[in-house]
Amino acid sequence: MNVAVSTLVRQGARPTLSRQMVGRVASRLRVALRALGRSRSSASLVFTGDPEIRALNARYRKMDRATDVLSFHMQELGGETDPAGQGVFLGDIVISVETARRRAPQGRLLPELERLAVHGLCHLFGHDHQRPGEAKVMFALERRLLRLPLGPAVKPGGKRPAAARAAARR
DSSP states (O other): OOOEEEEEEOGGGTTTOOHHHHHHHHHHHHHHHHHTTOTTOEEEEEEEOHHHHHHHHHHHHSOOSOOSEEEEESSOOSSTTOGGGTTSEEEEEEEEHHHHHHHSGGGOHHHHHHHHHHHHHHHHTTOOOSSHHHHHHHHHHHHHHHHSOOOTTSOTTSOOOHHHHHHHHO
8 A cells, every 4th residue: 555645845945856855755754654554644745945934933833933844733643653643644744945955964965854754754643852751752763764764666866766667657
């Protein structure tokens, strides 16, 4: 079963992102959802720029500054094992590509975008990092999900091998 992750690239992110990068980040979320036993759940991934995420951050968190990622859950969940999170639309993950690029270690944007997407997914499941105990649990889950292989269908550059493309056309 194919996990549904919809993507939207807003104007502020278009000059920076390729289709392959967007596909790779969406693939990371699909793999994470499958690993959590949420293959029937879905989420949306929005890539934007600093002005839009700053406006969202000011409106919903009362913080008038750009941030790297915001999550908007559709329902409050008590962790990734909460049965209410099975087979539902979990919510939106909004990433500022501008902030991600500035904060990316050694300028490696793609791994930073993957990390932010998984970080946002953890928030959709109700995790937080405001207190040390909560942060420990959330960041351990984040690290575990980021270590998962994307599988043979996606190469590190975000392209599927020719054999996988041919099989998908059949």
